[in-house]
Amino acid sequence: KFTGANIVGLNNNDYQIERATHYAKKEGLADKLSFTKGDFMQMSFPDNSFDAVYAIEATVHAPSLEGIYSEIFRVLKPGGVFGVYEWLMTDAYDNSNPHHREIRLGIEQGDGISNMEKVEVALAAMKTAGFQLELNEDLADRPDQYPWYWPLSGDLRYMQSVWDFPTLVRMTHIGRGLVHRFVGALEKVSLAPKGTQKTADSLALAADCLVAGGKEKLFTPMYLMVGRKPAA
Structure with a gap:
């Protein structure tokens, strides 16, 4: 909104495109935002179409x-x-290291990631693609009173206001147990599709692995890279 830029969103999910279109209209930005369904590995756009491209926690998939x-x-x-x-x-x-691999696998399986790479691989991929790398930094390493993984930790010491309590308490051992049983009950009476409880458990395991990866500095969800396509 503050840039005045025309933005084209790319997504492979009809529901998410529908929601994005709804909120664009709600914010009065329908003339600035459009959304296309497609595969980001085989985009339908012509060569040399865009002034800039950004991706936030998406290309990991x-x-x-x-x-x-x-x-x-x-x-x-x-x-x-x-x-x-x-x-x-x-x-x-x-x-x-088996412990490191266990953390990685938990993140991959719970968050639908086929193969999560190391920083060095991503940097090499940017350069191989042809980009001139202008900036790269792990933003998780910046000093902060609260780590990025605090909403997933279930650690009430990270509570900054009463509004944080529901977020944190549902990630505690007791909170997760209640969610597990509640979702299972919904599944038994056919108010939730079969497999919902298994999916919830997988997401909970992924959350544990994200927190472990963050605490042990093995994983970052916010490695920033900025590259430029050469002008000629």
Whole structure:
């Protein structure tokens, strides 16, 4: 809204596109925002279409970082900029360490990620795609009183106001147990689809692994990279 830019959103989910269109109209931005359904690995846009591209915690779902970054490079105009917030395993991650692998697998399975890469792989993918890297930083390393994973931790010490209590308490051992039983009851009386409880349990495990990965500095959900497509 504050930039005045015309934005095109790309998504492969009809429901999410419907919601995005609804909120664009609600905010009076229907003339500035449009949404296209498609595969970000094979975009329907012509070469050199956009002045800039951004992705926030989305390209982690790509089967290949080099593949998605190369496709973004293709649709950018010469001199255009690409900014991305990426989910990555940090340099501290050791794939030969079973504990590290367990954390990674829990995140991947619970959050629908095919293969989460390390920082070094993402940086190499940006350069291989053709980008001139202008900025890269793990924003999770910036000093902050509260870590990024606090809403998932169930640790009431992170409560900043009474409004944080429901967020934190549902992630405690007791809170998760109640959710598990409640969802199971809904499933038994056919008020929730079969598999809902299993999905909820998988998400809870992913949350545990996200917190563990954050505490042990093995994982970051906010690795910032900004690259530019050469002007010529």
